[in-house]
Amino acid sequence: MSRFLLIGPPGAGKGTQASLLADAYGIPAISTGDIFRANVKAETELGLLAKSFMDKGEYVPDSVTNDLVRDRLSHEDAQRGFLLDGYPRTRDQVLKLDDILHASNQKLDAVVLLTADTDELVKRLLNRAQEQNRADDTEEVIRHRQHLYLEQTQPLIEIYSSRDMVIEIDGLGQVSEVTERILNALTKLGLSPAN
């Protein structure tokens, strides 16, 4: 039974690492970004609301995001553990996640922090936007997402560090190298993968 968080700046490769890690541990990777994107695609009410924030690089309001996660974590597959990718991102979300876990007698095992230089990431994301013709990924939006990360999400590391839960991993390098680093660090903590 493993419960992990994956935190890192936009573009650091969280999504890719999340699915690889989730496979290794036999737990679901739960990405709030993916859930929002699926709702945008399906044109649900939640999707319409989320889109108005996502398009500007803003965070979706905490009340909406917290309810979504509360519901998702109550599903059967999350009772055997989970990896949360991209949540929590604000102090309020940390507190709500604490409540949700406390209410079901669960606790987190580790917080994986993927580090990468945000200026370097902006460069990479701009290149990607150009190559893939993603007109919605403007420089302004990309920079704003990095700014929000530094302003609102990076401070959360301190909260989890004070609980002695953070493992810091250099996010630069080949995908497989980064996965190795994470698996090695988790294994050292006695959190070995199941598969």
Ligand code: AMP
């Ligand atoms: P991501 O794919 O994780 O970068 O998320 C894409 C977008 O979804 C973000 O830029 C936010 O607009 C929104 N989003 C995802 N997760 C959260 C969260 N925990 N809190 C608020 N907004 C979020």
